[in-house]
Amino acid sequence: MLDHAVFDPALETMSRDALVAHQSRRVRAMAEALLAPGGGNPFVRRKWRDAGITSADDLRSPDDFRRLPFTRKAELVEDQAANAPFGTNLTFPLDRYIRVHQTSGTTGHPIRWLETEESWTWWARCWAFVLRAAGVGPGDRLFFPFSFGLFVGFWGGFEGARAIGAMSIPAGGQDSGARLAWMESLGATALVCTPSYALHLAEVARERRLDLAKLPVRITIHAGEPGAGIPSVRARIEEAWGARAFDHAGMTEIGAYGYECTEQAGLHVNESEFIAEVLDPVTHEPATEGELVLTNLGRIGSPTIRYRTGDRVRVADRPCACGRTFLRLEGGILGRLDDMLIVRGVNVFPSAIEGIVRRFPVIDEFQIEVFHDGHLDEVRLNVEAGDRVAARLVQQALRVDLGIRVDVVAVPPGTLPRWELKAKRVVRR
Numbered sequence: 001m002l003d004h005a006v007f008d009p010a011l012e013t014m015s016r017d018a019l020v021a022h023q024s025r026r027v028r029a030m031a032e033a034l035l036a037p038g039g040g041n042p043f044v045r046r047k048w049r050d051a052g053i054t055s056a057d058d059l060r061s062p063d064d065f066r067r068l069p070f071t072r073k074a075e076l077v078e079d080q081a082a083n084a085p086f087g088t089n090l091t092f093p094l095d096r097y098i099r100v101h102q103t104s105g106t107t108g109h110p111i112r113w114l115e116t117e118e119s120w121t122w123w124a125r126c127w128a129f130v131l132r133a134a135g136v137g138p139g140d141r142l143f144f145p146f147s148f149g150l151f152v153g154f155w156g157g158f159e160g161a162r163a164i165g166a167m168s169i170p171a172g173g174q175d176s177g178a179r180l181a182w183m184e185s186l187g188a189t190a191l192v193c194t195p196s197y198a199l200h201l202a203e204v205a206r207e208r209r210l211d212l213a214k215l216p217v218r219i220t221i222h223a224g225e226p227g228a229g230i231p232s233v234r235a236r237i238e239e240a241w242g243a244r245a246f247d248h249a250g251m252t253e254i255g256a257y258g259y260e261c262t263e264q265a266g267l268h269v270n271e272s273e274f275i276a277e278v279l280d281p282v283t284h285e286p287a288t289e290g291e292l293v294l295t296n297l298g299r300i301g302s303p304t305i306r307y308r309t310g311d312r313v314r315v316a317d318r319p320c321a322c323g324r325t326f327l328r329l330e331g332g333i334l335g336r337l338d339d340m341l342i343v344r345g346v347n348v349f350p351s352a353i354e355g356i357v358r359r360f361p362v363i364d365e366f367q368i369e370v371f372h373d374g375h376l377d378e379v380r381l382n383v384e385a386g387d388r389v390a391a392r393l394v395q396q397a398l399r400v401d402l403g404i405r406v407d408v409v410a411v412p413p414g415t416l417p418r419w420e421l422k423a424k425r426v427v428r429r
Contacts, residue, residue: 007132026297031056043089101152122298127160130259134246138165143188195227196423202240213242229332232358
């Protein structure tokens with residue numbers, strides 16, 4: 001039985017058969033626009049023609065959908081390089097588009113993305129699912145410590161707050177101390193930022209002897225990194241802020257597709273607006289743990305269809321106690337396939353290392369240095385610790401939990417970088 005923290009009860013509890021029918025209708029409607037005679041989307045039309053899909057009538061079933069080719073980020077980068085500045089993944093004339101954003105560039109060359117009025121409204125709707133599932137609603141005051149530039153970041157969250165009748169507080173162009181003061185004076189009840197920045201704000205508050213637990217913040221919502229889905233990271237955020245911390249997943253290319261409910265048992269994929277597939281990254285066969293492949297259904301102007309996200313996920317094997325029937329990803333985003341390290345023959349994701357480091361409250365920040373040696377990675381972990389004892393304890397925990405030996409070096413507090421947006425803790429030498 002769903003509680004009050006829900007945006008669209010009918011969609012979020014839909015039966016699997018009804019959901020598949022709903023998705024199929026959306027796919028056909030999208031295909032009609034993408035393959036429209038005399039117009040349509042050149043990028044998609046070219047890819048689908050090679051797969052034998054020339055009209056919406058060729059997409060009558062889920063099996064037909066799986067005939068569609070994957071979309072890879074490299075294709076989008078190459079298309080925009082050859083057809084600057086926006087590429088050919090455009091379904092309508094340019095005067096139909098109202099916004100431009102781009103990816104952060106964390107995992108490669110940034111991609112520009114255009115939005116129509118309809119797709120930007122769709123972004124807000126997707127974020128409304130995210131916010132309501134965390135318990136945010138009318139009367140809340142959402143604080144966005146985010147510099148609003150080209151990176152889409154939390155722009156969608158800002159619009160989502162408006163869609164559910166909550167107040168948005170923009171906090172770009174301020175330092176961390178000023179942001180904390182604004183949160184206190186304006187009575188912010190929810191914080192929306194990366195998990196790294198939430199921890200950095202807590203660090204600044206500690207330096208200024210500000211007790212965050214006395215602020216009215218009751219909910220924090222995090223995206224940009226898998227941190228809020230890591231139990232030890234979540235615990236540190238919740239302890240510092242005296243609030244419940246919720247994970248969220250989204251991509252500039254895809255949209256805001258994943259959210260956590262009040263059960264906090266993994267990410268629900270918003271299957272009313274996205275088709276999700278979990279596939280073996282080599283065989284491309286369905287898997288319970290593998291690469292997440294996504295298709296958005298409400299972004300016809302610049303769609304991404306069967307997009308290989310590069311994120312490794314695990315499908316939950318039982319329904320969520322919240323009552324939602326959407327696909328649930330246990331543990332959220334487990335890591336990126338291209339971020340995986342091979343340390344002395346052991347596959348390790350940086351998120352697994354962070355999960356161990358965050359167990360130690362004396363460590364505020366850390367950095368993973370990677371040295372390539374033949375086909376293997378050698379790793380050194382730098383931690384901001386007051387003494388070598390904590391570094392030695394982290395080293396022991398890594399050996400026990402992950403079965404690897406890593407050199408852990410204590411560095412002076414405040415010497416490692418901090419980030420407002422996505423943290424870049426893996427440094428390849």
